[in-house]
Every structure is written in C-alpha cells, then in structure tokens.
Amino acid sequence: MLLLNGIKLPLEHDQLLLADLCAKRLGCPREVLRRVQLLRRSVDARDKRDVHLVVSALVTLDDEEAETALLAACRSKQVSLYRPKELPALPKAPAAGPRPLVVGAGPAGLLAALTLARAGARPILVERGRPVEERAADVARFLAGGGLRENSNTLFGEGGAGAFSDGKLTTGTKSPFIPGILRDFVRFGAPEEILTDAKPHIGTDRLLPMLQALRAQLLALGAEIRFSTCLTGLVLRDGALRAAVLEGPEGAYELEAEHLLLCIGHSARDSFAFLHRLGVAMEQKPFSMGVRVEHPQALIDRAQYGGFAGHPALGAADYKLFCHLKGGRGVYSFCMCPGGRVIPATAEQGLLCVNGMSAYARDGENANAALLVGVEPADFGAADPLAGVRLQQKYEALAFREGGGDFRAPAMRMENFLRGGDTLGFGQVTPSYRPGVTPGDLNACLPPYVTEALRAGIAAFARQLKGFDLPDAVLTGVETRSSSPLRLPRGEDLQSLSVRGLYPVGEGAGYAGGILSAAADGVRCALAVLQGE
Ligand SMILES: Cc1cc2nc3c(=O)[nH]c(=O)nc-3n(C[C@H](O)[C@H](O)[C@H](O)COP(=O)(O)OP(=O)(O)OC[C@H]3O[C@@H](n4cnc5c(N)ncnc54)[C@H](O)[C@@H]3O)c2cc1C
Known part of the structure; x- marks a missing residue:
C-alpha cells in the first residue's frame, strides 16, 4: 500500500475526485489504482478565502512490485510505502490466582477490563456509580433541579467522567494502542469517521449506547461487573496488596486481590484520602x-x-x-x-x-x-x-x-x-x-x-x-477539574511506588488527561498486569 499525504481537497468532492488527485500525485492513470482509501481528514482554514480539506489516502495497486516501482518513479516526499504497525498478541492470563480487580468504570477502567477479559483473565470491575441508563436518568433529574446523587452524576457511574461530554477524542498522546481503541469504539457504536477525522468526536447521545455495548462485550468475555460498589480500603501485608475492602448493596466485605487497577478518576476525593492514610505514594x-x-x-x-x-x-x-x-x-x-x-x-x-x-x-x-x-x-x-x-x-x-x-x-x-x-x-x-x-x-x-x-x-x-x-x-x-491536582507515582512496572500489586491508572493517577489517553493508559496497565504474571 502507498501512503499519500497532504492532498488538498475542496469541501465538495466525491471519491472519484480523490482517486483522480491520487493518480495525479503518483503520475499514473486512475485505472491503475485498485483501491483508494481515506486515512486522515483535516480542515485547513488558515486562509478564510480558501477553506479546504487536507487528506491522507492509502492507495493499493495490483501488487507490491507495482507499488514500489510507482513510488520510485513519482519522487514525491508526500508518498511513501505504508506499513501498519502490528501490536504483539495479547499474553494469555494464567488459570490460577485471584481474578484481577479493576476499580472504576471510566475510559481507563473499561479499556483495562476489556484488555484483561480478552486475555481470558475474567476481571472483576467495580464501579461506585450505576449502569449508564440509570445514571442518565439520575443526571437528567439533577439537571432539572432534582437533588445530586453523590454516587451517580456527571462524574461517577458507568462511563466515568467522559460519559456526559463532547466525546472529543483528540489527544497529544502517541500511544500505540490508540488506533485499536478507536476501532473498538466504532465496533461498539461510535461514528465511523472517528477513524479518519483529525479531530474526532462522539457526542453524549452516541456515547451512552456505546457504553452499553461495551458492557455486553465485557460480560460475554467473562468479566464480572459490580455496580454501586465502592472501594473503601486496602488490606496490605509486607508492602503488597492482599485484599480490597468494598462496600456494595450487600454491605462491606473483603475481596482477595493480588492485582488491583485503580482507575478512579480525579474526583474520587474520599478515595484519595483513605489511600493517603494507608501510605500509598502520592505527590x-x-x-x-x-x-x-x-x-x-x-x-x-x-x-x-x-x-x-x-x-x-x-x-x-x-x-x-x-x-x-x-x-x-x-x-x-x-x-x-x-x-x-x-x-x-x-x-x-x-x-x-x-x-x-x-x-x-x-x-x-x-x-x-x-x-x-x-x-x-x-x-x-x-x-x-x-x-x-x-x-x-x-x-x-x-x-x-x-x-x-x-x-x-x-x-x-x-x-x-x-x-x-x-x-x-x-x-x-x-x-x-x-x-x-x-x-x-x-x-x-x-x-x-x-x-x-x-x-x-x-x-x-x-x-x-x-x-x-x-x-x-x-x-x-x-x-477546577480539568486535570488531577495530585499524582500516584508508579515505577517502571507501572505499580505504585509503595504498594506491590496496586496499579494507579488514568487521569486520577495523574498519568492521563482525556478520554483517549485514559483509555490507552488502561490498556497499557492491563498488559503490565498480564505480562507480570
Ligand atoms: C463533563 C466532562 C466533559 C469532558 N469532555 C471530554 C471530552 O470531550 N474529551 C476528552 O478527552 N475528555 C473529556 N473529559 C475528561 C475525561 O472525561 C476524563 O479525562 C476521563 O474520563 C478520565 O478517565 P478515567 O477513566 O481515568 O477516570 P474517570 O472517567 O473519572 O472514571 C473514574 C471512575 O471511577 C469510579 N470511582 C471513583 N472512585 C471509586 C471507588 N472508590 N470505587 C469504585 N469506583 C470508583 C467513578 O465513579 C468513575 O466512574 C470530560 C470530563 C468531564 C467531567
């Protein structure tokens, strides 16, 4: 495949015009191009008299030999061979040991749980708030002047802080996991153009059903989800995690845990307070x-x-x-x-x-x-x-x-x-x-x-x-809450500097800012759990 960058397109165009411009750039007849595919689309509005699109396209010819020959002949710096980056296969989760625990169902926790579930680790995901459809009703009531539900609002509940948002997916993070996360979002119902737009967004109305589809996938892969369940303590021994203290509809209980991904966002102030009391490293x-x-x-x-x-x-x-x-x-x-x-x-x-x-x-x-x-x-x-x-x-x-x-x-x-x-x-x-x-x-x-x-x-x-x-x-x-006012520092193995088995993840840990970077951090930390087994 050939990658063609910097193609200027008028706002009104069709696929044929894009193919013509690609052929012109390559110096060949359009008929030679077997497939022309849009890769990235952005708006150039620097000159208000000439607002246009700038796109990157992938062009497939009959075979790789033809592509290499055309590349050599056209001598454009804007044309190169395209080699998509392959990620290594997911490590397999071991059959023994307690199931990994993910705390918080925001973008970081959801993508961490999905990664663990795909590897067969059957994670348990706990979330202090309610499922998104019940949460949406709580938020609607609150916006209409009803009272605030402290565990079900625009910050807490399935989907985390980003559920009631613009669903902007722009990020400065260059994580290798981002293309896969975007494809997952589309699989769960996000608009397809998030794969190509330079400034993609989903919107609250599309995010809510997307979260339901993601939940269904987690359950199908063997994850367990406990809503209205809050992490309120940790049981530690010799600097390592032994269990989580949870409070759910059935009361308070301990759950054995060796790996806990702490994806609690930046507004879980009560959680920061108990973590600080326990001596979890924080700055x-x-x-x-x-x-x-x-x-x-x-x-x-x-x-x-x-x-x-x-x-x-x-x-x-x-x-x-x-x-x-x-x-x-x-x-x-x-x-x-x-x-x-x-x-x-x-x-x-x-x-x-x-x-x-x-x-x-x-x-x-x-x-x-x-x-x-x-x-x-x-x-x-x-x-x-x-x-x-x-x-x-x-x-x-x-x-x-x-x-x-x-x-x-x-x-x-x-x-x-x-x-x-x-x-x-x-x-x-x-x-x-x-x-x-x-x-x-x-x-x-x-x-x-x-x-x-x-x-x-x-x-x-x-x-x-x-x-x-x-x-x-x-x-x-x-x-006041565009980002976290504190960080839970972690080592190279992504575990807390003070507690083995505890993985501070996402925005609340101070390692992400925004939906996509939090989600990417979730994938990264889930892989660290799987690789550390
Ligand atoms: C209104 C709004 C609009 C936004 N718009 C955008 C946007 O358009 N684009 C963008 O990129 N970013 C946006 N953001 C920021 C984005 O939402 C966050 O960066 C992102 O959600 C952080 O993800 P996270 O998973 O780290 O944490 P969160 O999304 O905050 O998720 C944390 C989850 O943990 C749960 N939790 C907390 N404590 C506990 C506990 N003790 N036990 C169990 N569960 C717990 C919470 O209920 C919550 O569901 C917006 C944020 C808000 C508030």
Missing part, C-alpha cells in the same frame, strides 16, 4: 482553574471559517487558544464543545464545578470552552499531597454559595468581568447551564491571580479570534 501536581465561556456558535463559525461558515462538510467550528503571560502563568482554552452546553461536574454536596458537553450533531446555539489558568504547587499553600484538592474545594464552595446554594452556577457577561459594573442580567447569549445560573461575580469565586490572568488572556485571545471578547459572551464558574 502534588500542577493543575488549572478558571471558568467556562459561551459565545454564539455562529460567531465562532464566522471567525474560523469566514464565508464558508455553515458548510455541511465543516460542521460547527472549534478553537484552541493559548497565551503565556509576562508573570509566567499560562492561560488557555480547553475542552471546547462546539454547539454544546455547560453542565455541572460535581459529586459532592455544597461544591460546584462546571464543564461542557455536546451531542454528536453539535447543533446547539452556543459554543463553550473552559478558560483556564495554570496553578502550581507553590499556590497550594501547604506541602501535603492533598493540598491541591483542598484548594479546588475552597473555590468550588465559594462558587456554590455565589450560585445560590442549590447547584445553580454563578455567571456573568464578559463585559462585566473585564470592566466591572453590575452583574444583573444577560444579553444576546443565553447561558446554557442547567439547573440554571444566578447572575453573580466570578471574581468572588476565584483567586485574584486567576481572574487577573483570565482578563489578560481574554484580551490576547480577542486578537487571535475575532469577537472572542464579545461583551455579551457569558462566563460561568468555576472550572
């Missing part, structure tokens, strides 16, 4: 704090695509902005949700944190994204590993109070945030956050070093993206 880690910003999606589309805005081949536009301030802090946009809405991302009473989600169609009125400022351990005010968590809690409590004490979020217009003035109402942008917003002052919910950096960052972003400082844009707060 502080930088994270970020800020707000969500909402603009009309049409404004973002125009700013990014000019006259091409609204073209069906483009969909809703996104953005990614970054600036480095003089004082040394970085300000950046994060987890942008085109056509999405702002939601609570909280699992504790009295604390409020926001995030964003979208449906697959990304067809909501507003675009939203986190606007974040880097926070360093020097800002934490204490040296212990849980100091970052306490800092998050402090500002989440302030936001909860400023919002009115019932999970409404404090929100204000951009103009008021930048220049002061009353915070009473909203203009052309209607806040999308449910259960609802309270006009409030976000300066009262974040430290001054964050709000001042945000103001400077917004001014810089307005120079990068036209209209970003729209006076009526809405800021909602606070956003």
